[in-house]
Amino acid sequence: MTEPLAPHFKQPLLKTPFHRRARALSQIDSFIPWAGYTTVDVFTTMEQEYFAIRNAATLYDLTPMVKYRVAGPDALPYLNRLVTRDIAKLKPDRVAYCVWCNDAGHLIDDGTVFHLGSGEYRLCTAERQIDWLLDSAIGFDVDISEVTEQIAALAVQGPTSCAVLKALGLHGVEALKPFEIGYYALGSDRLTVSRTGFTGDLGYELWMDPAAAETVWDALMTAGQSRGIRAIGSQALNVARIEAGFLLPNVDFVSAEHTIRTGRDRSPLELGLKWLVDFNKGHFTGRRALLAEAAQGARRRLVGLDIAGNKPAHNSLLYSDDSGRREIGSVTSAIWSPTCKRNIALAIVDAPYFQTGSTVWAEIYLNRELVWERRMSRAQIVERPFFAPERRRATPPSDF
Amino acid sequence: MSVTVHEAQARYDCIVIGGGHNGLVCAATLARGGRSVLVLEAGAQVGGAALTREFAAGFRVSAGAHLLHLMPAELLRELKLESHGLEWAARGMPTTALVPGQPTLSLSGGAGGERLSPADEAAYAAYQARMQRFAAALVPVFSRVPPRLGTTGWADRLALLRTALQIRRLGRRDMRELLRIGGMNVYDLLEENFESPALKGALGLDAVLGANFGPRSPGTVLTLLYRLVAESAAGPSGLSQPRGGMGALCNALAMAAGAAGATIRTGVPVAQIRVDNDRACGVLLESGESIDAGSVISSADPKTTFLRLLGPRHLDAGFVRRVNHIRSRGLAAKLHLALNHAPPFSAVSEASLRGRLLMAPSLRHIENAYNHAKYGEYSAAPVMEITVPTMNDPALAPRGQHVLSAIVQYAPYALKEGWQSGRQRFMDVAIDTLEAAAPGLRACIIGAELLTPADIEQEFRISGGHWHHGELAFDQFLMVRPVPGAAQYRTPVGGLFLCGAGCHPGGGVMGIAGRNAAQAVLAGDVKSP
Numbered sequence: 031m032t033e034p035l036a037p038h039f040k041q042p043l044l045k046t047p048f049h050r051r052a053r054a055l056s057q058i059d060s061f062i063p064w065a066g067y068t069t070v071d072v073f074t075t076m077e078q079e080y081f082a083i084r085n086a087a088t089l090y091d092l093t094p095m096v097k098y099r100v101a102g103p104d105a106l107p108y109l110n111r112l113v114t115r116d117i118a119k120l121k122p123d124r125v126a127y128c129v130w131c132n133d134a135g136h137l138i139d140d141g142t143v144f145h146l147g148s149g150e151y152r153l154c155t156a157e158r159q160i161d162w163l164l165d166s167a168i169g170f171d172v173d174i175s176e177v178t179e180q181i182a183a184l185a186v187q188g189p190t191s192c193a194v195l196k197a198l199g200l201h202g203v204e205a206l207k208p209f210e211i212g213y214y215a216l217g218s219d220r221l222t223v224s225r226t227g228f229t230g231d232l233g234y235e236l237w238m239d240p241a242a243a244e245t246v247w248d249a250l251m252t253a254g255q256s257r258g259i260r261a262i263g264s265q266a267l268n269v270a271r272i273e274a275g276f277l278l279p280n281v282d283f284v285s286a287e288h289t290i291r292t293g294r295d296r297s298p299l300e301l302g303l304k305w306l307v308d309f310n311k312g313h314f315t316g317r318r319a320l321l322a323e324a325a326q327g328a329r330r331r332l333v334g335l336d337i338a339g340n341k342p343a344h345n346s347l348l349y350s351d352d353s354g355r356r357e358i359g360s361v362t363s364a365i366w367s368p369t370c371k372r373n374i375a376l377a378i379v380d381a382p383y384f385q386t387g388s389t390v391w392a393e394i395y396l397n398r399e400l401v402w403e404r405r406m407s408r409a410q411i412v413e414r415p416f417f418a419p420e421r422r423r424a425t426p427p428s429d430f
Numbered sequence: 431m432s433v434t435v436h437e438a439q440a441r442y443d444c445i446v447i448g449g450g451h452n453g454l455v456c457a458a459t460l461a462r463g464g465r466s467v468l469v470l471e472a473g474a475q476v477g478g479a480a481l482t483r484e485f486a487a488g489f490r491v492s493a494g495a496h497l498l499h500l501m502p503a504e505l506l507r508e509l510k511l512e513s514h515g516l517e518w519a520a521r522g523m524p525t526t527a528l529v530p531g532q533p534t535l536s537l538s539g540g541a542g543g544e545r546l547s548p549a550d551e552a553a554y555a556a557y558q559a560r561m562q563r564f565a566a567a568l569v570p571v572f573s574r575v576p577p578r579l580g581t582t583g584w585a586d587r588l589a590l591l592r593t594a595l596q597i598r599r600l601g602r603r604d605m606r607e608l609l610r611i612g613g614m615n616v617y618d619l620l621e622e623n624f625e626s627p628a629l630k631g632a633l634g635l636d637a638v639l640g641a642n643f644g645p646r647s648p649g650t651v652l653t654l655l656y657r658l659v660a661e662s663a664a665g666p667s668g669l670s671q672p673r674g675g676m677g678a679l680c681n682a683l684a685m686a687a688g689a690a691g692a693t694i695r696t697g698v699p700v701a702q703i704r705v706d707n708d709r710a711c712g713v714l715l716e717s718g719e720s721i722d723a724g725s726v727i728s729s730a731d732p733k734t735t736f737l738r739l740l741g742p743r744h745l746d747a748g749f750v751r752r753v754n755h756i757r758s759r760g761l762a763a764k765l766h767l768a769l770n771h772a773p774p775f776s777a778v779s780e781a782s783l784r785g786r787l788l789m790a791p792s793l794r795h796i797e798n799a800y801n802h803a804k805y806g807e808y809s810a811a812p813v814m815e816i817t818v819p820t821m822n823d824p825a826l827a828p829r830g831q832h833v834l835s836a837i838v839q840y841a842p843y844a845l846k847e848g849w850q851s852g853r854q855r856f857m858d859v860a861i862d863t864l865e866a867a868a869p870g871l872r873a874c875i876i877g878a879e880l881l882t883p884a885d886i887e888q889e890f891r892i893s894g895g896h897w898h899h900g901e902l903a904f905d906q907f908l909m910v911r912p913v914p915g916a917a918q919y920r921t922p923v924g925g926l927f928l929c930g931a932g933c934h935p936g937g938g939v940m941g942i943a944g945r946n947a948a949q950a951v952l953a954g955d956v957k958s959p
Contacts, residue, residue, distance in 0.1 A: 111743050133746035133915075165751040169742030313708060315746040318922060 043068040046093040047182040047243030055261050062264065065158070065178075067094040070263040077368070079266035083229050084369050086258030087188040089250060090267055092235065093243075096158050099177045100151040104170040109143060109151055112166050114298055114320070116311035122147040123211040125224050129298050129306055131316030135323055136286035136295035138162060139279060140303075142226060144211060152177070156279040162287065166315065182243040186250065187233030187270075189421055190257035193429040195223070195234060197253040203234070204426035219245060228267060230274020232421045272363050273370060275334060275414030277301060282332060282362040282376055299323055300378075301332045302414070330359065331384035334416060335375040337392050337409040342366050343375050346392040350383060352406045354393060358383045361392065367416060374416045375409075386411050439693070442468040444951060445713055445723040446692075447700050447739070448930065450478020451501075453729035454683035454694075455944030456929040456951075458509050460727075461690035463952045468721065469684075469692060470713065472699035472891060475677070476684045478729070479890040479897070480939050482677030486768035486877025488828045492676035493881065494764065494890070494897065496817050496835045497523070497786060500940040501679075502573070503665030514685035516672060519823035523669035524785035526778065527632035528816075530866040534777055535628045538785070546626060553623050564608050564655060565662040567596045572659045575918050575946050576909040576934045616650040617793050627792035635790040635813055639837065640762045640897045640937070644800030645793045649904045656902060660940060669786055671822050676939060683941075699891075703728070703739045703926060710740075710926035725951050729930035729944065731892050731899035732756055732912035736921075738893075744923055752913040756932070757901040758894035760883030761803050763841035765814075765860050767834040768827065768877030773818060775868040780821075787816040789867060799840055806846035808856040812838045812863055831876075836860070843883035843895050853880055898937025899930055908934055919943075919950040927951055 044067045046052075052070050060072040069091060073079060082088045100109060109117045113128040120126045122145050129140040141155040153163075163174050186194060195203045200214045206225040214221045219242035227233035238246055251259060268278070277283060286295035297320060298307050307320060337343050348359040359379035367374045375392070383390055387410065394405045421427055442465075446457045449471030461467045475481060479494035506512070524538035535545055546554060570592065577589035597605055611619055616637040620630040634645040637654035644650075661668075672678045684694055702714040703726050712722040728735040732753055736742075742750045767773075775783065790796050790813040799809035820832040827833050838860045845852045857880040865871050883895030892899060900912050909917045912932040919927050929947030931937035 107743060111747070133748035162747070165754075166747035168747075168750050168754050169737060313744050315748070318708070318746070 044179075046091050047240040048091045048093065048184065048247055051244060051247045052091060052261065060263065064264070065094040065096060065156075069094060070261070072263045072265050073261050076263075076265040076269070079260060079262035080269050080368060082258060082260040082262060083188050083231060083266060083270045085189065086260065087186060087190040087194045087254050088260055088262040088266075089247065090185040090187065090262050092183045092185050093181075094178070095183060096155045096176065097178045097181055097183075098153040098155070098160070098163060099175050100153055100172060101149060102170075102172040103149070104172045105149050105151055108167060108170040108172040109153070110311060111170075111314050112163070113143065114307040114314055114316070116308040117143060117145075117151075118311065120145045125209045125211060125226050127306070129301075129303055131298065131320070132286045133316060133319065134286065134295070135297045135316035135319030137283055137298060137301065138285050138287055140277060144224065146211070157285060159287070180240070182238050182240040184236045184238075184243075184246065184250070185227055185233060186236060187227045187229045187231055189232055189430045190254070190259075191233050192427040194250065194254040194257050194259055196429075197257070198249055199253075206234070207425050208423055216242075216246060216249060221246065228274070228276055229270040230276065230415055230417060230422060231270065231419065232424070232427050268363075269365050269368070272365050272374065272376065273367050273415065273417040275376070275416060277332070277376070278363065296332070296378075297323055297328075299328050300330055328381060328384075330378055330380045332362070333377060333379050333384050333386070334412045334414040335361070335377050335390070335392070335409045336412045337364075337373040337375060337394075338407045339394075339405070340366055340373055341394050341396055341405065341407070342373065343392040343394050343407065343409070346375075346394050348377060348379060348409070349391045349393065349406070352391045352408075354391070354406060358390060370416050372416065376414075379411065384411060386413055439466070439468070441712075441722040442466045442693075443723065444468070444725045444727060445470060445721060446727045446729065446929070447703075447713065447735075448472070448478055448729035449476035449680070449684065449694060449696065450729055450930070451480045451680055451683060451939050451941050452930050452944035452947075453478065453727075454680060454687050455505065455509070455941040456727055456729065456948045457692045457694070458683060458687035458690050459945050459948035460951060461687055461692040463948065465952070467687070467692035468723070469687065469694040470698050470700055470715070471694065471696045474697050476694060476696060477677045477680035479886070479892065480676040480680050482675030482826075485766045485879040489766075489768040489831070489833050489877060490675060490826045491766045491819065491833050491835050494886075495676060495939050496671075496819060496837075498670045498672055498676065498679060498939050499668060500660045500664050500938040502663055502940075502942065503667060505941050505945060509683065509686040511679070511682040511686060514682040514689065516679060516682035517674070518670055519673040519819070520671040520784060521667050521669075523671065524782060525632070525669070526782040526785060526787050527628050528775065528778070528787050528789045528867045529628045529791045532628070534782060535626070535632065536782065537629075537632055537788075546629065550625050550629060554629065557623050560604070560607065561655070561658055562662065563600060563604060565658040567600050567608075568655065568659045569663045570596055571908070572935050573663050573942060575950065576911070578918065579909050579914075611651050612655075613649065614651045615646050615648055616654050617645040617797065619651050620645075620793060627794075631790040631792040631795060632788045634793045634796055635788050635815065638796060638800070639815060639839070641903070642757065642759065642761050642803075642901050643903075644797040646797050647800075652904055652907075653902055656907070656936075660935065660938060663942075664940075671817070671819060673823050673825075675819065675823070675826060679939065700739060702741070703735075705740070705744050705923060708744075709924040725925045725927060727927040727929045727947055727951060729928075731758065731894075731896075731930060732916065732928060732932040733758060733893040734891065735928060740923065740926065746922065749913065749915050749922060752915070756912055757903070757906065758896045758899065759843040760886060760892075760895035760897060761840045761842050762897055763838045763856065763860075763883065764881040764886070765834075765836040765838050765857065766879040766881075767861075767875050769832040769834060769871075769874040770876050771874045772821070772832050773834050773864075773868045773874065774870045783818055784821045785817075789814040789816060789863065803840035803842045806842055806844060808842065808845060808852060808859065809840045810859065812840065812860055814838050814860070814863070816864075834864075836864070838880075841882050843887070845882070845884075849882045849884045853882055853885075856880065856882070897931075899932035900936075902936050907936075911936065919947040920954070
């Protein structure tokens with residue numbers, strides 16, 4: 031089934047269970063490492079793949095996403111002490127987007143908690159962090175193990191994704207509400223499907239035994255042929271996630287466990303994730319620090335920017351006026367949004383400039399045939415997400 | 431002992447968990463500050479590990495520390511302990527080094543006595559004077575609440591500045607010397623200064639007594655200085671022995687606390703510190719009884735307080751990780767012998783026998799003893815601090831008979847073979863070691879007890895059985911004792927304070943932690959009307 035492994039020192043990156051399919055579809059050999067696996071950055075062209083997300087259906091291999099199984103009598107109190115949201119409110123077969131902090135109330139990571147029923151949870155994270163999870167388990171009767179390699183995962187995203195899954199034979203999948211989990215059979219294989227994703231569009235994530243990976247991939251490709259299904263790489267997904275206003279670890283924030291310089295770690299309040307923080311659920315790590323921060327008021331905030339012109343403000347410094355004398359923040363993610371037809375960005379902006387509606391100035395550098403030009407572009411602080419189509423929430427979704 | 435028992439109340443301003451010396455000093459200080467105070471002691475009598483109890487029919491001994499030399503004179507005065515029944519069996523006790531088969535060496539009264547070489551004699555006088563100057567300079571930082579690091583608070587900055595100034599005021603020569611030796615190990619320091627192995631062994635033992643260190647361990651000059659600073663802070667009385675043992679001190683403390691209005695209950699183990707809305711609001715006893723309080727002050731060790739009584743779910747994960755990593759595994763055992771005769775130490779004068787005897791013939795000997803402990807074994811040739819309390823206080827034993835009390839090192843908490851079988855074997859090793867210096871001792875023994883760190887953990891409810899509730903070492907001193915975030919007696923949970931030896935300035939029968947904690951409570955709480 032899988033290729034014989036080369037010695038690890040010759041081939042340090044693992045291959046996902048979908049690798050042979052991805053390799054076959056890759057036209058430009060654009061692979062990048064992700065969490066210890068080799069994964070596709072671009073199959074054909076980024077634009078082609080991006081438009082499939084917004085207009086058809088896409089397959090994205092997210093097996094490298096780090097997955098932990100959390101079970102045991104104290105699984106719920108453990109998770110509630112770990113993350114800032116109230117997991118007691120998370121019903122079985124539901125998923126919650128969460129963040130967790132260190133003692134200082136600074137973000138360690140974000141991710142999703144799956145309530146799989148009967149006291150078992152799955153925590154999906156960007157970074158490996160078994161040390162923090164185990165330290166957090168001191169005094170709790172809970173069993174934590176990494177299951178990344180035991181579970182293959184595939185995101186099926188786009189307006190026709192529900193129709194594809196129905197064509198695949200997942201009866202009743204259209205009834206899944208956002209953040210709901212359903213269980214299906216595909217031939218002899220079992221599929222767990224969650225209505226979750228990283229595109230801000232209609233979409234699902236499929237979780238399966240690695241042995242079933244290629245069968246499922248092939249079946250999806252066949253079922254989705256008439257719905258424009260296409261495999262996508264990380265670049266296209268990145269454009270979609272910025273439009274959806276989602277944060278990417280190590281791009282929009284750095285884990286507090288990894289920062290070295292003071293002031294580089296970020297709190298959920300600074301990242302505009304106050305809605306994820308439940309001060310009334312009892313104690314959780316970072317609660318006291320976050321209460322103090324909330325009382326004091328944020329010093330900076332992650333916001334959306336709508337920037338004049340059509341040149342993405344990659345890595346731009348932000349200023350209070352066009353003289354460029356007073357620096358007030360910087361851009362963390364920027365793109366020209368093909369769907370919104372807007373020049374958008376995520377940025378960290380100091381108080382008081384982060385208020386929605388404020389105007390700031392972005393210093394954009396343009397490389398025009400090896401000649402650099404500098405531009406000060408007016409930018410407005412706007413609400414996120416930039417793109418939020420009705421179909422992402424509609425239940426049942428239409429077939430398109 | 432009689433303790434004033436007040437009417438049972440359902441609510442107090444302050445509940446102090448643990449009736450050891452720190453808990454009682456804390457309670458007395460709080461009561462004198464006008465707070466209603468309840469002390470809850472798990473044991474049948476107050477004292478914690480500073481208690482006198484019978485270990486053989488008719489023989490009583492201080493079960494933990496057997497010498498009082500660290501409690502500040504001003505604290506004894508402030509709490510009027512002498513009018514509450516504290517009497518002295520001996521003060522200013524001498525220290526004598528024992529070397530089997532050789533003449534003893536007196537370390538007391540300035541110069542080392544006639545048996546030191548002229549070079550050592552001069553060096554010893556200079557060394558003592560210098561160490562005393564260092565100790566005196568460090569007393570202020572020792573006695574106060576440690577400043578926090580990394581804050582912008584003026585009080586913290588001022589305290590750090592004051593410490594720097596104190597050290598600078600030693601003068602260029604002394605300051606340089608203090609900074610030079612501060613990070614050294616005591617082995618090298620003593621080798622630099624002296625010739626006599628017996629002198630070096632005896633001086634080196636004080637640096638590692640009760641610690642997970644050998645003389646060659648890094649930072650042992652600091653632990654020695656720490657002891658000297660504590661002694662310097664305590665005042666000029668030197669080594670003392672309360673009449674009736676260490677328990678008598680705690681009885682006097684209990685009387686002082688009771689006289690100030692505190693209620694003391696014994697035999698009531700606390701099961702849980704109750705928390706309401708992120709604030710300590712009382713305790714739940716193992717009996718199921720619940721008592722409310724405005725503040726809860728725990729003299730239990732930090733691991734017991736945070737991990738067992740409070741529970742990790744009220745704390746941040748990083749804080750719990752730090753608490754979990756506190757080094758608190760004891761290596762000191764306590765040997766108690768009931769003797770039908772005074773111990774027959776050869777060549778030890780009666781005056782010396784009334785004092786402290788150190789059995790550590792050389793630095794190499796201590797280091798070898800420590801080597802065993804590193805690998806989970808007890809020392810084959812242990813080192814000891816010995817007292818014969820009945821020499822000064824005959825009432826501790828039947829007429830004409832004696833008690834020998836010794837701190838014996840090294841006895842690692844997690845003995846590889848287990849203390850079940852190891853206890854008797856190590857006791858035999860310890861008695862053989864004593865026999866070498868006191869031929870015929872074994873024949874005098876009519877009762878014996880060895881308290882291993884595992885027993886100390888069990889009997890005195892100290893996690894790891896460490897006398898100081900946590901290693902006294904550079905990384906667990908001052909503003910990082912017991913852990914950052916709880917080093918100023920306050921804890922992350924409002925209304926919960928620490929007052930035990932796990933806090934600055936640490937263990938030994940000292941009481942400063944109890945007093946400082948009480949002051950932290952008094953500074954922050956609201957007195958009930």
